[in-house]
Every structure is written in structure tokens, then in C-alpha cells.
Amino acid sequence: MSMFRILLGVVLALGQTGAQFAGTWTASYGGETFVRLELQELNGALTGRISLGSMHVDRDGVVDHVLAPANNFTPIFDVAIRDGMLSFARKDGDDTDRFELRRIGDAVELRFLFSSELAEEFARDNIPQPVPIRLTRAAAP
Numbered sequence: 001m002s003m004f005r006i007l008l009g010v011v012l013a014l015g016q017t018g019a020q021f022a023g024t025w026t027a028s029y030g031g032e033t034f035v036r037l038e039l040q041e042l043n044g045a046l047t048g049r050i051s052l053g054s055m056h057v058d059r060d061g062v063v064d065h066v067l068a069p070a071n072n073f074t075p076i077f078d079v080a081i082r083d084g085m086l087s088f089a090r091k092d093g094d095d096t097d098r099f100e101l102r103r104i105g106d107a108v109e110l111r112f113l114f115s116s117e118l119a120e121e122f123a124r125d126n127i128p129q130p131v132p133i134r135l136t137r138a139a140a141p
Helices: 003-015 116-124
Strands: 023-029 032-042 045-052 054-057 063-068 073-082 085-092 095-104 107-113 133-137
Touching: 023 063, 023 107, 032 063, 032 133, 045 085
Parallel strands: none
Antiparallel strands: 023 032, 023 133, 032 045, 045 073, 054 063, 073 085, 085 095, 095 107, 107 133
């Protein structure tokens, strides 16, 4: 095997680590934080927690009002990195919410992954699904 292939394999493997996602990420609107995601890499694995406030989106799915700020954290699980995207889940009562996180330059975009049943309910009730939300890295304390 050539040295080039070995180096390429190492570079690709490093690109799939959690280091690129580790940190505290937030989204705010009108001065109120409505998403706070805290990720840390421990022994090569990502762990963390998320806090989601209550938000309203316009007809295009863009946040246009924060109804309640992000205050309560829940742990995340099913954390996986594939093709440069981080996926994870959290429990919300009896439900499981699923998300995808993608690096976009110095920021990340958080996408809500709705079940087909919930997406159908949104469509039936004429409720727009939120577009991916851009989170920025919070300054270190």
C-alpha cells in the first residue's frame, strides 16, 4: 500500500472524529437563546446534552419568535458521525426526537428529523416544518 493511501486513510478517519463538533453551540433570536447544544469528546466518543426552548416559525419555516428560552437540558444518545454529519437523539417524555448536525464553516446547522407521522400531522394542520437552524459556537467562559 502506498504512503499516499495510508495518509489519505488517516485524514479521512480524522475527519470523522467528534472534535469538529465538540463545544457549546447556541441559536438566538431577539436576544433569547432557543437552542443550546453542548458536545464533548471523551475517549474518542461524543457525548452531550441539548436544551430546546419553544419557538414559532413563519410560513417558510424560519424562526420568527421565541416563546420560551432554552432552559432545561436533556442528554443526547445514539450519537453517530457519517459522511461529515452528526446524528443524535434525545428523549422528550415518551417520544424520541432525532436530529442531524452539519458543519457549515465556523457554524453548524441543526436539522429536526420528524417521523413521517408527525410530518403528515404538520401538513394536515398547515404547520410549517422548521428549516435547519444555524448554531454558532459560544465563547469559552
